[in-house]
Amino acid sequence: MSAEEAERLVRQLAVAVPVEAIDPGPKGSDVGDEQDRRVAALGRLGAALEVEELMSEAAWRQTASAAEETVWLGASLADLSAITGRSRQAARKRWPELGGIYRRRKWLGNHVDDIAYMAGQLASRADDLVPSGDHDTFMKLIRQLREGLRRCEADFAPEAQEPTDPAARWRALDDLVNVTMREIIEMAGKPATPEADFALHGARGTLTYYDHATAESAEA
Known part of the structure; x- marks a missing residue:
């Protein structure tokens, strides 16, 4: 124009x-x-x-x-600086949320397979992790987990079609970890089997790693 x-x-x-x-x-x-x-x-x-x-x-x-x-598509603040003609500090000041998005995207990009594996473990052992309280809410979260896992597998398959919104798959993957898996971990009851214990322990480890890598103090 x-x-x-x-x-x-x-x-x-x-x-x-x-x-x-x-x-x-x-x-x-x-x-x-x-x-x-x-x-x-x-x-x-x-x-x-x-x-x-x-x-x-x-x-x-x-x-x-x-x-x-x-940034969801992998750009860094240095890349934004190159296109805006301003410093990374200026970009960070104008869009303060981008540092967190960059750290999340960077971590997610290196752990797609790990996330899919642990989400699959949680989903497969769901019946042995049901809390004594709200069974329906927990199983609703498990359904969301399975839907998110199916989407992850489709979005990141080698033959995946070009998406209408290229960044959407990364937001969905972030929700899978940071929202759905987190809520399941917080709500899960005592594991009824060693396999369920492994799934819950592994999911906790994944989330702890995510939180550490995406914390504001982490290098951006």
């Missing part, structure tokens, strides 16, 4: 924004219907300012979304 096209869009939007202008009253230098013209111009200014604010907010959100997506 050229600057002229953007300006034309702003004018079109401003026409659609209802702004009630305040009539400051007549001026001694008014010529003809200049007071009415002035009120109309003030209304257009108010509408233009409203559009300016809305577009600025929309552009800010779009930029933040694009920056987040690039």
